[in-house]
Amino acid sequence: EGFGPQEYTAIKMEVAEWSPAAKEALGDKAGGRKVFLVAATLRPETMYGQTNCFVGTGIKYGVFAANDSEAYLCTLRAARNMAYQGSITPRGNIQQLAEIDGSKIVGTKINAPFALNPQVYVLPMENVLATKGTGVVTSVPSDSPDDFQTLTDLRKKPEFYKIDPAWVAIDPVPVISTPTYGDMTAPAVVKQFKIQSQKDTKQLAEAKEVAYKEGFYNGTMLIGEFKGQSVQEAKTKVRDAMIKENKAFAYAE
Numbered sequence: 001e002g003f004g005p006q007e008y009t010a011i012k013m014e015v016a017e018w019s020p021a022a023k024e025a026l027g028d029k030a031g032g033r034k035v036f037l038v039a040a041t042l043r044p045e046t047m048y049g050q051t052n053c054f055v056g057t058g059i060k061y062g063v064f065a066a067n068d069s070e071a072y073l074c075t076l077r078a079a080r081n082m083a084y085q086g087s088i089t090p091r092g093n094i095q096q097l098a099e100i101d102g103s104k105i106v107g108t109k110i111n112a113p114f115a116l117n118p119q120v121y122v123l124p125m126e127n128v129l130a131t132k133g134t135g136v137v138t139s140v141p142s143d144s145p146d147d148f149q150t151l152t153d154l155r156k157k158p159e160f161y162k163i164d165p166a167w168v169a170i171d172p173v174p175v176i177s178t179p180t181y182g183d184m185t186a187p188a189v190v191k192q193f194k195i196q197s198q199k200d201t202k203q204l205a206e207a208k209e210v211a212y213k214e215g216f217y218n219g220t221m222l223i224g225e226f227k228g229q230s231v232q233e234a235k236t237k238v239r240d241a242m243i244k245e246n247k248a249f250a251y252a253e
């Protein structure tokens with residue numbers, strides 16, 4: 001990791017239908033506000049390929065008022081950063097409406113902005129860090145080795161992970177083409193590194209580095225408004241378009 005702040009794009013994924021456990025835990029605490037799961041990403045240009053979203057089952061999340069009509073679900077740590085950065089109003093002030101365990105959010109259906117599959121499910125991921133980003137990770141298995149391997153694990157053992165197989169039904173979507181790995185960079189790199197499960201964290205870290213560099217320096221968009229353009233060109237354009245449509249905002253830490 002480099003020095004200085006990391007610049008993320010915070011993706012706003014509106015809750016379409018809460019899981020029964022989340023519904024019970026939250027009641028009407030959001031006060032009629034629309035609630036969004038907020039995911040921090042370094043790859044906004046891949047959002048066309050979201051197939052689900054991940055939370056950590058051992059992580060505590062909060063629902064925070066963003067303004068009078070919207071609330072954000074993320075970690076308390078992230079909400080504090082958002083408040084200092086002015087993405088939660090009034091600036092510097094956080095109002096926590098509810099607290100909820102990650103395990104209860106699993107199974108919630110959300111709207112994934114810009115995605116080819118506009119509604120996706122929240123699933124558990126073992127390697128979500130409470131100390132990074134918002135604690136919510138949007139999943140793009142075509143381009144993220146971590147996301148692809150976690151989806152693979154969940155599909156193999158749905159009972160073990162306490163999920164409904166219907167929640168992992170969406171297949172990876174080709175978003176970016178790379179000269180070395182083709183239209184599905186993450187699955188190809190996971191195979192190359194012989195990764196077997198999301199517990200192979202060391203190989204996954206290497207795979208992540210390889211896939212990230214290949215996509216960023218050599219990738220071409222296969223989908224969306226900037227189809228045919230290089231990833232380097234498209235990245236900021238997709239980000240700006242999402243922010244303009246109020247589907248995302250800048251987040252740094």
Ligand code: A2H
Pocket residue numbers: 006040041042043046127128129130131132133134135136137138139140143144145147208212
């Ligand atoms: B990225 P860095 Cl397609 N715990 O978004 C674990 N991982 C987290 C996280 C957390 N709390 N918060 C964010 N992340 C993930 C897309 C993506 C990402 C693709 C390819 C690579 C990639 C879709 N998931 O990241 O440690 C998020 O996944 C590889 C760099 O700050 C976020 O971007 O460098 C990335 O890790 C941030 O990782």
